[in-house]
Amino acid sequence: xxxxxxxxxxxxxxxxxxxxxxxxxxxxxxxxxxxxxxxxxxxxxxxxxxxxxxxxxxxxxxxxxxxxxxxxxxxxxxxxxxxxxxxxxxxxxxxxxxxxxxxxxxxxxxxxxxxxxxxxxxxxxxxxxxxxxxxxxxxxxxxxxxxxxxxxxxxxxxxxxxxxxxxxxxxxxxxxxxxxxxxxxxxxxxxxxxxxxxxxxxxxxxxxxxxxxxxxxxxxxxxxxxxxxxxxxxxxxxxxxxxxxxxxxxxxxxxxxxxxxxxxxxxxxxxxxxxxxxxxxxxxxxxxxxxxxxxxxxxxxxxxxxxxxxxxxxxxxxxxxxxxxxxxxxxxxxxxxxxxxxxxxxxxxxxxxxxxxxxxxxxxxxxxxxxxxxxxxxxxxxxxxxxxxxxxxxxxxxxxxxxxxxxxxxxxxxxxxxxxxxxxxxxxxxxxxxxxxxxxxxxxxxxxxxxxxxxxxxxxxxxxxxxxxxxxxxxxxxxxxxxxxxxxxxx
Amino acid sequence: xxxxxxxxxxxxxxxxxxxxxxxxxxxxxxxxxxxxxxxxxxxxxxxxxxxxxxxxxxxxxxxxxxxxxxxxxxxxxxxxxxxxxxxxxxxxxxxxxxxxxxxxxxxxxxxxxxxxxxxxxxxxxxxxxxxxxxxxxxxxxxxxxxx
Numbered sequence: 001x002x003x004x005x006x007x008x009x010x011x012x013x014x015x016x017x018x019x020x021x022x023x024x025x026x027x028x029x030x031x032x033x034x035x036x037x038x039x040x041x042x043x044x045x046x047x048x049x050x051x052x053x054x055x056x057x058x059x060x061x062x063x064x065x066x067x068x069x070x071x072x073x074x075x076x077x078x079x080x081x082x083x084x085x086x087x088x089x090x091x092x093x094x095x096x097x098x099x100x101x102x103x104x105x106x107x108x109x110x111x112x113x114x115x116x117x118x119x120x121x122x123x124x125x126x127x128x129x130x131x132x133x134x135x136x137x138x139x140x141x142x143x144x145x146x147x148x149x150x151x152x153x154x155x156x157x158x159x160x161x162x163x164x165x166x167x168x169x170x171x172x173x174x175x176x177x178x179x180x181x182x183x184x185x186x187x188x189x190x191x192x193x194x195x196x197x198x199x200x201x202x203x204x205x206x207x208x209x210x211x212x213x214x215x216x217x218x219x220x221x222x223x224x225x226x227x228x229x230x231x232x233x234x235x236x237x238x239x240x241x242x243x244x245x246x247x248x249x250x251x252x253x254x255x256x257x258x259x260x261x262x263x264x265x266x267x268x269x270x271x272x273x274x275x276x277x278x279x280x281x282x283x284x285x286x287x288x289x290x291x292x293x294x295x296x297x298x299x300x301x302x303x304x305x306x307x308x309x310x311x312x313x314x315x316x317x318x319x320x321x322x323x324x325x326x327x328x329x330x331x332x333x334x335x336x337x338x339x340x341x342x343x344x345x346x347x348x349x350x351x352x353x354x355x356x357x358x359x360x361x362x363x364x365x366x367x368x369x370x371x372x373x374x375x376x377x378x379x380x381x382x383x384x385x386x387x388x389x390x391x392x393x394x395x396x397x398x399x400x401x402x403x404x405x406x407x408x409x410x411x412x413x414x415x416x417x418x419x420x421x422x423x424x425x426x427x428x429x430x431x432x433x434x435x436x437x438x439x440x441x442x443x444x445x446x447x448x449x450x451x452x453x454x455x456x457x458x459x460x461x462x463x464x465x466x467x468x469x470x471x472x473x474x475x476x477x478x479x480x481x482x483x484x485x486x487x488x489x490x491x
Numbered sequence: 492x493x494x495x496x497x498x499x500x501x502x503x504x505x506x507x508x509x510x511x512x513x514x515x516x517x518x519x520x521x522x523x524x525x526x527x528x529x530x531x532x533x534x535x536x537x538x539x540x541x542x543x544x545x546x547x548x549x550x551x552x553x554x555x556x557x558x559x560x561x562x563x564x565x566x567x568x569x570x571x572x573x574x575x576x577x578x579x580x581x582x583x584x585x586x587x588x589x590x591x592x593x594x595x596x597x598x599x600x601x602x603x604x605x606x607x608x609x610x611x612x613x614x615x616x617x618x619x620x621x622x623x624x625x626x627x628x629x630x631x632x633x634x635x636x637x638x
């Protein structure tokens with residue numbers, strides 16, 4: 001019943017190494033599957049655009065088809081690059097990204113239409129967000145190609161671990177150091193503004209710091225494994241080994257205080273915790289980290305007004321409906337309007353929510369696609385992160401495992417923080433939904449993240465052919481097909 | 492209008508299902524249950540029931556819990572990336588040991604490691620036959636063959 005290579009026999013690329021290794025099945029590169037899925041994603045995006053145009057009573061012309069084809073062409077370039085530079089990369093990562101990004105673009109365009117209408121009514125001019133976002137997408141794909149070509153092997157990144165760490169910290173601290181006029185937008189000091197261009201260096205810092213942390217943990221892993229005293233059946237780590245986690249905690253608290261950015265601080269700390277856990281397999285790090293975080297959060301809550309406002313709004317958005325709670329309340333109304341099936345693309349009114357095209361894009365999607373549509377999109381995110389985790393499991397070197405795990409977790413954590421915030425599960429923190437929200441830095445950074453994930457998955461699935469010195473022992477099966485099965489560890 | 496709405500949602504889910512289908516086909520390929528060991532459960536198990544080693548299990552060390560199914564090919568153990576069992580252990584050498592099949596028995600052979608390979612308590616200097624369930628110690632890792 002299982003076809004190892006299903007549905008892509010038509011587009012299957014002939015394998016370059018088909019000459020030798022006749023005993024084992026050839027490793028499928030699965031690039032054909034990727035192309036088919038990409039075309040599917042482009043079809044969906046074109047369909048979504050068509051629905052928006054129809055529902056917004058715009059002219060339905062052949063133009064839409066051109067947009068769809070242009071979109072497909074854009075990702076076809078990325079696909080060709082993957083074919084060339086990472087032929088064994090995971091076939092699902094790129095299509096998932098393409099779908100999310102495309103639907104995000106359609107949604108931003110749809111909100112632009114609504115804002116334009118409102119601009120006509122009120123007589124005020126509102127700048128369209130979608131041309132900018134398309135530019136960012138193209139730029140992000142260029143960056144994606146650059147990363148894919150420059151980083152030929154993810155293990156080379158370990159050499160620059162400390163440099164990356166330093167640069168990352170610098171980027172993270174940059175907005176806090178700059179005067180407010182260059183760095184403050186809507187109360188959060190996380191920007192660097194140069195003329196009309198504004199970027200969030202923290203987004204890039206996140207990736208650099210992950211690389212640093214992965215290489216650091218690989219080098220110093222034994223340190224964290226050393227057990228201290230045993231209390232209540234738990235091996236407590238030695239006090240001096242708590243150093244890194246305390247530093248990470250201090251940095252995330254500093255980000256919280258100096259930049260007033262809840263989202264980044266939560267994300268950063270979460271990533272450090274998970275990477276420590278992945279490296280050491282010891283739950284005590286998670287417990288210690290969560291305790292620290294709870295303590296820090298409580299202190300922040302009692303010291304800072306903006307944190308308290310967020311928490312109050314989270315507890316009851318309708319208590320202060322006119323001011324603080326307006327955004328969340330409107331977002332919830334949006335979800336309620338959408339219900340299970342949604343109002344249909346272009347047929348709802350997601351524009352009444354402030355920042356509907358960036359932080360609250362999930363609310364806009366929840367309104368127009370309903371629970372069914374939003375659930376599908378969340379599943380696409382899950383598939384994306386799952387493929388990343390799977391690559392991390394399959395790749396052989398510890399650095400790749402840690403980095404892959406960290407990157408995938410960062411992706412899904414972003415989704416959790418923003419969707420959790422919008423749906424009132426956790427206090428709202430200003431963070432963008434990866435690939436969907438309007439916002440250049442987040443898009444650029446997430447495309448770099450995906451390029452690294454593709455690189456790791458390529459290494460994980462590539463058959464090991466480099467057994468030049470000992471050809472008889474080099475296993476012919478690719479890693480993805482190596483028969484290693486995890487079982488419960490005997491305790 | 493309702494039709495397009497439902498149609499789009501259906502297409503969206505179709506995408507998700509297609510993605511999951513790819514995941515599924517990949518899972519079977521990866522587990523090796525169907526690809527690497529065809530007829531494994533029925534055919535070979537009957538011939539020499541309980542006698543032949545069928546898998547290698549890591550019982551101690553960082554990789555504890557890992558199982559590798561034996562299919563006749565030699566198992567390379569060491570820190571080298573192309574080993575069958577890649578050890579991340581300061582006490583293991585790059586190419587530490589080899590476990591290979593001779594006739595019907597598995598033999599462990601030390602490949603000139605720095606810290607040695609131990610079969611039960613004995614240091615492995617020449618290829619030694621590995622009985623089922625006898626621990627082989629390499630650095631901090633202990634493995635054994637099981638049926």
